[in-house]
Amino acid sequence: MMLSIIIYHCIAIWMPGGWFIVKTEERNVVLSCIAQWMNLIHIYVFTFASGYIYSVMRFERNHYNSFWIFLKKKIKRLLIPYVFVCVVWIIPFYVLFYKSSLGDIIYKYVLAYSPSQLWYIIMLFMVFVIAYLFGDKLYNLSIIRIVALFVGFETLYLMLDRYTSLPFQSAMCVKFMPYFVLGMNGKVIIEVFKNRSRVFAASTIAAHIIFFVIYILSTSPIISIKVLNFLSATICSITGIFLVFIVYHEIEDNAIFSSHFFIELKENSFQMYLFHQQIIWCVLYVFYGKLPVLLVVLISFVLSFSVSMIISKILKRNILTRQFVGG
Numbered sequence: 001m002m003l004s005i006i007i008y009h010c011i012a013i014w015m016p017g018g019w020f021i022v023k024t025e026e027r028n029v030v031l032s033c034i035a036q037w038m039n040l041i042h043i044y045v046f047t048f049a050s051g052y053i054y055s056v057m058r059f060e061r062n063h064y065n066s067f068w069i070f071l072k073k074k075i076k077r078l079l080i081p082y083v084f085v086c087v088v089w090i091i092p093f094y095v096l097f098y099k100s101s102l103g104d105i106i107y108k109y110v111l112a113y114s115p116s117q118l119w120y121i122i123m124l125f126m127v128f129v130i131a132y133l134f135g136d137k138l139y140n141l142s143i144i145r146i147v148a149l150f151v152g153f154e155t156l157y158l159m160l161d162r163y164t165s166l167p168f169q170s171a172m173c174v175k176f177m178p179y180f181v182l183g184m185n186g187k188v189i190i191e192v193f194k195n196r197s198r199v200f201a202a203s204t205i206a207a208h209i210i211f212f213v214i215y216i217l218s219t220s221p222i223i224s225i226k227v228l229n230f231l232s233a234t235i236c237s238i239t240g241i242f243l244v245f246i247v248y249h250e251i252e253d254n255a256i257f258s259s260h261f262f263i264e265l266k267e268n269s270f271q272m273y274l275f276h277q278q279i280i281w282c283v284l285y286v287f288y289g290k291l292p293v294l295l296v297v298l299i300s301f302v303l304s305f306s307v308s309m310i311i312s313k314i315l316k317r318n319i320l321t322r323q324f325v326g327g
Contacts, residue, residue, distance in 0.1 A: 002269035003305075008038040009117070009280050010300040013288070015039065016219075021097055022284045028293060037212060040233055041240035043120060047176045048241045050124060051183025052190070054131060059139055070132055077326045078125045082118050084324040085274045090116050093278040097285065111167040117277040123169040127180045130173070138181050146185060150178045154234060179237070189242065201246050208239035264309070271312030271325045272305070279304040 012019035014031040057063040064070045086109045094100055094108070094116065108114045112122045131138060141149070157175040160166060211232040218229040256262065265272075283300040291299070315321040 002265060002272055004038060004042045005273060006276050006280075006301055006304055006308075008035060008042060009277050010297050010304065011035045012039075013284065020281055020284055022288045031293070031297070033216060036216065040212070040215070040236045041244065044176075044179050044237040045241050045244045046120070047124070047127070047179040048183035048186065050127075051131070051180035052186045053183075054128070054180075055139055055184040055186075058132075059136065064132065067132055071129065074125055074128050076323070078121045078128075080324060081270075081274060081326040082115070082121045085118065086115065089275060090118065090278060093281060097281060112169055113165075113167060117273065119169050119172065123172045123176055126168065126170070126173040127177055130177065131180060131184070139184055141181070141185050146178075146182060149181055150234070153178045154230075158230070179241070182238070182241075190245065200242075204239050204242045204246065208236060208243055211235045211239065268309055268312040268316070271315065271327065272308040274308075274325060275311050276304040276308040279307050 009019075011031045012035055013022055014028050015035045016032065054064075091105055091109055094105070098104070100108075108116075112119065115122065153174055157171055160171040160174060164171070214232040215229060215236055218225050218232060220226070251257075280300045280303075283303055284296070287296050287299060312325070312327075315325050316327040
């Protein structure tokens with residue numbers, strides 16, 4: 001999945017709303033659709049997987065018995081890397097490219113309104129805390145309760161996003177909470193994947209394609225169309241989660257995943273996530289408009305992947321810097 005995040009950020013400037021300071025002068029329908037599709041899946045899969053692992057560790061293996069120990073671990077794993085990477089890496093690049101003021105930095109990174117790629121870390125930390133405080137009330141839920149929870153949280157998110165401006169990714173925490181809870185209750189779904197139900201797989205693929213097409217086409221500012229767009233995006237994200245796990249369980253026994261490359265990728269994926277985006281910024285700033293589009297994407301991917309991997313391995317060699325990047 002780390003590869004998908006890097007690929008997404010390499011083509012994100014072709015999203016309808018754009019990305020980074022580079023403005024696309026040419027429309028690329030294929031890259032735009034791929035970017036929009038990936039944007040509906042990869043973060044949602046990570047959140048689902050985080051919820052699933054959390055539920056296994058807490059409710060099946062009886063870990064996380066102390067809230068304060070759990071909180072300390074999450075601060076060490078998520079918040080310390082957030083502060084370190086913001087200070088030594090992201091903010092310097094942000095100032096360089098955006099010519100920002102101190103107020104901008106405080107707004108985006110101290111209050112975490114828009115802390116570049118690290119928004120997910122803040123959001124996930126808050127989701128973990130909420131999930132722990134609610135305990136088993138979010139575990140072993142029926143399908144009806146999960147659907148009700150989705151409706152409630154998604155409605156609340158729309159209200160918060162429209163009428164408020166809360167710091168520390170609070171609205172995004174509300175948006176992604178049901179996907180985390182879905183993961184907490186994902187054991188039945190995982191069993192379906194393991195059984196490789198062809199009917200389930202085929203219906204999931206069909207629903208995913210249909211609702212993605214609806215999502216792409218429903219761009220009108222009319223309220224009813226905007227609601228349809230939001231609903232189709234939600235269904236596309238849920239079916240996308242299922243699709244990823246269907247594919248995973250079809251190929252998980254492949255020897256390639258035991259190769260040195262994938263072992264290294266797994267061990268360094270979090271640190272690569274912390275550092276990759278600003279490398280893409282540099283590539284886009286230097287090469288976009290001067291080289292063919294696909295070549296820019298390729299250079300962005302190769303350099304962001306390799307340089308972030310090198311940074312990760314260097315920082316993890318030292319016991320102090322390893323703690324700063326969650327190693």
